[in-house]
Amino acid sequence: MTNENLIPAEEFCTNHRVEFSFINSLYEFGLIEIITIRQTAFLNQEELPKLEQILLFNKELEINLEGIEVIIRLLERVDQIQNEMTILKNKLRLYENL
Template sequence: MAKEHLIPVIEFCRSHEVEFSFINTLHDFGLIEMVTYQQTSFIDSEELPRLEQILLFNKELEINLEGVEVIIRLLEKVHKIQNEMNMLKNRLDMYERF
């Protein structure tokens, strides 16, 4: 992670009105990456969309963290499968041209 892309967790917590312990729990569940530098915890800016999606599931839809974890893992699998299908489709298109 490049330092210029790091956001202090405490700033994220203030702006999104969540407790630091919630973010720490997400890290413990393996849902987000966090780094600690000079006793300050940071998240990479690339984690923001995922983190905001998790907050939506948890706060707005009132899904517990275990449920959020399952949803996120399933969405990751779907995304991976979609990428594989696109790759295979592109390969097939290439062979069909000949």
């Protein structure tokens, strides 16, 4: 990971009107990664879609952090299952063509 992919957490908080303590709570729940360089907190650019989804759950749907954690874990599990299904379908096609 290069520094080009990092966004200052404070900048994200300012742009999205959210307190840094909320971002820190997400980190403590294990939902996002915070990278600290020279006492400055950064967010990985790849995590922005997930972070924005979490903000939507929290602000628009008024879901607390515990609920967000459950939702995110379930969505990750669904994605994992879909990937496994794709792999299994591809293997099945190989056997069907024999």
